[in-house]
Amino acid sequence: MPFEADLAQALDRTTDSLDPDLTALLDGAVERGRRRRRRRTAGIVAGAGACAAIAAAGLVLPGVLAGTGSGGAGIETVALAMPRSAVSGTQMIHALEATFPGGRYSQVTGQGNNPSDPSAGYVANAGLVVDDGHGAARVGVSAVRLKLPLADGDGLSCERTPARAEGDTCALSELPSSAALPGGAVVMSERTAAERPAGAGTAHRWTVTVTVKSTGAQVQLTQWNSLGGGTGADVPEPTRTAPPLSEEQAVAALTGATWAPVLGAVG
Template sequence: MFADQHEDPFEERLAAALHETGGGFDTDRTALAARGEAHGRRTRFVRRAAVAGGTAGVVLACLGGALVLRPGGTATEAVPSSVTASAKPKPSITARLATDEEMIETLKNLLPQGDFSEERGQGTQPADDRKVPAPSAGLVFDDGDGAAAIGVTVGRVQPGGTVARQAAQCPDRVYIPYDACRTSRLADGSVVTVLQGYEYPDRRADTKFWSAELVTPTGQHITVSEWNAAAEKDKPVTRTDPPLNPAELTRLAAAKEWRTIANALPEPLPEPELPGSDLHARTDLLALLPKGLKVTDKSSDDGDFAYAVVDDGKGRSMVQVNVQPDMLDVAGDLFDSSSETLPDGTRVAVKQGPGDRGDQVMWTVDTMRADGRRVVISAFNAGTQNETATRETPALTIAQMRKMALDARWWSGS
């Protein structure tokens, strides 16, 4: 059926992604995780992925396809800073607890007329237990034009925090292909992002995934998801599009009923500062690229992760870099006896293997200084991780990638 509403969507897909890293990272599991996860979760994901996969490629794929958001869609209007103000205004709507059944009934009452089946709900849990799943509901809805899975999850986030900001962004098309994505502000100051995309980034099936993610100025966080099939995976497509259009998705996510449930949840924990947030990976990557390469696309901002799509006249090639301080705890999983150790203690590992799709090739140079500072660079023989090869090999050689990864520039500002 559709995503298990008894599990947090991020944690569920994280577990699935980690499980699949043994045979190659499945970027299809990034669709939901990509939208609005906290930096704290992102850091944990990087470390767990590094341990599970044992390759730099897994870490880069996780960061690129799953958790690093870069604005790539259109916006109906600019999202002013007041949307993510750091102040903590008190919610103006009364809080209420909800049972499993009430979550289901609330969703049903907010949907158009139709038939319902496979109903599942998760109610509000004790306020002192932060480890329980968030309130959610899911069902199969048929308005006469075909069965479709629909789900909603209710939560709270820090106003002005990472999740709130990322929820107001469309994902980067380099990693998450979609037909349309729009972010807009509602009259009450809430920001909603509506995404019309696909369950499988490589379009191996015609299953569409549409969602609306809403964050209010007080941190209420509601996510609505729908498919044009009775389940997100392993069910035949039953209709051309999911049943709710973007306006209807927005209205469902903005319903006051969800906000009263969100207000009964415990306040979110403060978001930890992401180590390496003072890094400038995009600036450094562009500066260190070999001469003669034309940059056709690139990350939209700086940080510890960046990518650039380059072309040497023989086809597009994506290059990714992740810069991570304090990674000694996973050194044993990333480097072995076959790795090179330089006189200053820096370790270097090189991998050349298949990419994520079709005839893709992925080359990776992973480096770690003696103090745990890590720079890992990967290059593909395609312009994205979701398309077939555009050339025989990546545009950069292993020697060029090695030189770039070992450059002192990555750490000049830290």
């Protein structure tokens, strides 16, 4: 159900200490937020598989997804805004396939948002396995609208609790204002190992998040150098050394003509 999918989104956007199911990650874009700065502000746990906890807390806030950091050490509140217009699952799938032209696609999934019904979904997403001739790789994408003004975290900050594992990387950059990116955009690029410590046969995940400053529209692309699925040692071994798209190619794709309609609809 779309509401349950968004509950899954809530937990995975706000819990660094838990390793998400990677299939759900790509189907539901659960990686959107494993990258936030923890703030010690008031909040309540919300998330997938935690309906009982939400009921016990008595908190269901449309547009506000709250969660705790590792071991309750920090609490943050992440605010989402309802998309301006609908994006269908089919639209997300077609845009994702167009991001990897010439590949063979399998295990294709997609989900749209529904601005007319807050309980039916804030997040549009798609996922698939692409084989571009250099090894099959699981990829996924999600689109959401953040409430303004933008705050630290949620694709806007490389700080996180707990500290990143050795070898993991994160970098922030900015893009200038343009017709496609009014007011400019923040780009966060990450490389994360599936296991800690990472070994020679460890799969990695590459994530690029683009957030439009003036609208809060955010699109995130996640690529694995494996078939993904599972967590930690359960993640399939690498099928290739690098992701299908380089960081530069991913940024160009997300800010180009293919994803412009989605960014416009979301923000």
